Amino acid sequence: MKQRVAVCAVAQIKNEPDIWYQRFQGMVLECFETIVEQTGVTFDMDKGIRNVVTCSDDVFDARTISDNAITDVVGAHFRGEEKSCQDGSNALGYAMASILSGHDDVILVAGHCKESQPESRRMCSNLAFDPFYTRPLGLDFLSAAALQARAYLKQSQVTDAHLAKIVARSRENAARNPFARENELVTEDDVMQSPLICDPIRALHRYPVTDWAVAMLLCSEERAHEFTDKPVWLTGFGNCMDSYFLGDRDLSESTALQKAARRAYTMAGVDDPKTAFDIIELGDAYAYQLPMWAENAGVIEPKSAGKWIDSGGPDRMGVNLSGGMLNGNPFKLGGLARAMEVVLQLRGEAGDRQADKAQRGLAHGTTGAAGQHHSVLVFEK
Amino acid sequence: MSKSSEDCHVVEGKLALPYQYFAGRTGSRFLISLRDEKKIMGIRCETCDTVFVPPRQTCERCFSDISDNWVALGNKGTVTGYTIIRYEEPHQPVKPPYILAQIKLDGADTPITHIIKGMPLSKIKTGARVKAIFAKKPTSSIRDIEYFRPSDDRPAFELGYTYDELEVGMSASFTKTISESDVYLFAGISGDFNPMHLNEEFAKLTPFGTRIAHGALPQSLIAPVLGMKLPGLGTVIPEITVRFRKPTYFGDTITATGEIIEMIEKRRWVRMELRWTNQKEELVAEGSCLAIPPMPMGK
Numbered sequence A: 001m002k003q004r005v006a007v008c009a010v011a012q013i014k015n016e017p018d019i020w021y022q023r024f025q026g027m028v029l030e031c032f033e034t035i036v037e038q039t040g041v042t043f044d045m046d047k048g049i050r051n052v053v054t055c056s057d058d059v060f061d062a063r064t065i066s067d068n069a070i071t072d073v074v075g076a077h078f079r080g081e082e083k084s085c086q087d088g089s090n091a092l093g094y095a096m097a098s099i100l101s102g103h104d105d106v107i108l109v110a111g112h113c114k115e116s117q118p119e120s121r122r123m124c125s126n127l128a129f130d131p132f133y134t135r136p137l138g139l140d141f142l143s144a145a146a147l148q149a150r151a152y153l154k155q156s157q158v159t160d161a162h163l164a165k166i167v168a169r170s171r172e173n174a175a176r177n178p179f180a181r182e183n184e185l186v187t188e189d190d191v192m193q194s195p196l197i198c199d200p201i202r203a204l205h206r207y208p209v210t211d212w213a214v215a216m217l218l219c220s221e222e223r224a225h226e227f228t229d230k231p232v233w234l235t236g237f238g239n240c241m242d243s244y245f246l247g248d249r250d251l252s253e254s255t256a257l258q259k260a261a262r263r264a265y266t267m268a269g270v271d272d273p274k275t276a277f278d279i280i281e282l283g284d285a286y287a288y289q290l291p292m293w294a295e296n297a298g299v300i301e302p303k304s305a306g307k308w309i310d311s312g313g314p315d316r317m318g319v320n321l322s323g324g325m326l327n328g329n330p331f332k333l334g335g336l337a338r339a340m341e342v343v344l345q346l347r348g349e350a351g352d353r354q355a356d357k358a359q360r361g362l363a364h365g366t367t368g369a370a371g372q373h374h375s376v377l378v379f380e381k
Numbered sequence B: 001m002s003k004s005s006e007d008c009h010v011v012e013g014k015l016a017l018p019y020q021y022f023a024g025r026t027g028s029r030f031l032i033s034l035r036d037e038k039k040i041m042g043i044r045c046e047t048c049d050t051v052f053v054p055p056r057q058t059c060e061r062c063f064s065d066i067s068d069n070w071v072a073l074g075n076k077g078t079v080t081g082y083t084i085i086r087y088e089e090p091h092q093p094v095k096p097p098y099i100l101a102q103i104k105l106d107g108a109d110t111p112i113t114h115i116i117k118g119m120p121l122s123k124i125k126t127g128a129r130v131k132a133i134f135a136k137k138p139t140s141s142i143r144d145i146e147y148f149r150p151s152d153d154r155p156a157f158e159l160g161y162t163y164d165e166l167e168v169g170m171s172a173s174f175t176k177t178i179s180e181s182d183v184y185l186f187a188g189i190s191g192d193f194n195p196m197h198l199n200e201e202f203a204k205l206t207p208f209g210t211r212i213a214h215g216a217l218p219q220s221l222i223a224p225v226l227g228m229k230l231p232g233l234g235t236v237i238p239e240i241t242v243r244f245r246k247p248t249y250f251g252d253t254i255t256a257t258g259e260i261i262e263m264i265e266k267r268r269w270v271r272m273e274l275r276w277t278n279q280k281e282e283l284v285a286e287g288s289c290l291a292i293p294p295m296p297m298g299k
Helices: A024-039 A089-100 A121-126 A141-155 A160-174 A188-193 A221-226 A255-268 A289-296 A305-310 A331-346 B024-037 B180-190 B216-220 B222-228
Strands: A005-012 A051-055 A080-084 A106-114 A196-198 A211-220 A232-241 A279-281 A360-367 A373-380 B040-045 B050-052 B070-073 B076-085 B098-105 B112-116 B129-134 B145-150 B171-177 B236-244 B253-264 B269-277 B283-292
Touching: A005 A024, A005 A089, A005 A221, A005 A331, A024 A106, A024 A211, A051 A089, A051 A331, A080 A089, A089 A106, A089 A211, A089 A232, A089 A331, A089 A360, A089 A373, A106 A331, A121 A141, A141 A196, A141 A289, A141 B076, A141 B098, A160 A188, A160 A289, A160 A305, A196 B076, A211 A221, A211 A331, A232 A255, A232 A331, A255 A289, A255 A360, A255 A373, A279 A331, A289 A305, A289 A360, A331 A360, A331 A373, B024 B040, B098 B129, B171 B222, B180 B216, B216 B222, B216 B253, B216 B283, B222 B236, B222 B253, B222 B269, B222 B283, B236 B269, B253 B283
Parallel strands: A051 A080, A051 A106, A279 A360, B112 B145
Antiparallel strands: A005 A211, A005 A232, A106 A211, A232 A373, A360 A373, B040 B050, B040 B070, B076 B098, B076 B129, B098 B112, B129 B145, B171 B253, B236 B283, B253 B269, B269 B283
């Protein structure tokens, strides 16, 4: 029997617009202490955590080697520590690889980001562009997303009205999630009346600035019982990097997500992604991305998203019950937020938004301009 | 967790590090051509049959070394995607709102991102033709193309309706008051110094009892309708027939109206009914014409 990786415990603080009253170290510490409380895990070099994977972003933290700022918080001194500056879901992929290879058996994953601290997150993402051909033109993740949104919407049957529906639903779902950012509920009309800021993206089509921290404890299958009686199994992981230049890609679809998903499904033994999942969490930083990622991850047919939204597909398939990225998570931690929701749902700890009989879930994370990089994770009860 | 701000201190910071990025040999050649020769270069991968821009040393698809396969690209291109930036940020090169577009240069297979100016925001669309405007002062960056603007591939004139845009029932008109000076100028233009138009005493003896305008004067008011409105600029009129019904007196206000009455599919011409009326709604003249609607103009 193939080895499985257990998620033993998850911890988070509430997503907030501006956690001015706490440093990010304190935010991570809260999560870390909750993990210790839940599992009794130690830093014993034989039996405890010997490796920590953190996720943070140098530009958002405005310091190089941003993990240096939290090595003490996560107890990483005198043991292995790695930082992932990809979307946070890759920190889980890294932990998984480490455990499956037998290199380590207990790994702490922690992530933090305070998007409220930089003057503008778009100035941060402008720095993700090369200094020769694209950065001088002022490209940032919002404008890149807008170029993609137009390309996708043109070939799909997804309209401005569908996007409004997605945003209104996200806020409603988030209202049932005590850890979600507290946003006002909006009507579909509110969304469609909100100003275009980067056509066709409207002000309410994008995720709001958010501060958050998260931690998870992962371990090998045979040791899971030491830390939890409710392990959730990470059974599949795949990621894929698309071309860097926007012009080298067909922005109306995502080859990278198709490949990442295929890899994760193959690993987890998922034959038909359209019926395999009870819970699906997609990294919808912008409203158009929910249908676009759903199609490209293969959980719905290509070009079927318009009808899918009209017929209540997202509710039926348990998509983004957390409120999703649209309601607000730091961009860098989007995939970890998605994984967090899937794990809580599979553990039956999702409170008012708990899905019935959730057995298997998909979590997706993306980063880079217009979804350059994608990761897909499969979790099972 | 205390949320009191007492004794809380915030340190202001700013990441700003003067830096020199080597563009690489391939990138250098691209940027130098742009700066010194105002030439935009692409690189072809023979294996993938693709011309890439921005350039790269190695094809990411087949890993071939393509660094010597330079291709000169056109300064013009086609918009393949766009957004309108309406939010303002310090990292933006120009003040919003502005158009940011994906532009496929002639000869390239991959579009580049750039700014478009000189086009009304509401007019931008996929397929628009644009041309590079080079910076007056070199920047040694991609901004040596300062921006793109609508290309002059097509004349800047708003041509009239093409045959396919016309249909029976469409009409247009032009109105003008005919003054004494119009009549005198028309006499000079035509050489028709007939005293019935110019000599009041003589005119009193005619059935009209006063001077009247030359028949061709009100008739000519159909020209601005056909040539500038319907079908409009670019139209040719191979035939026009008129029957005069009433005289035009000095001070009369004449309305010339043209209406499409027949689509002549075989020749892709149209037949139009013409009418001239005065301020009393009296029919001054009527007739018809054939019109050849505008064809796409050559360069």
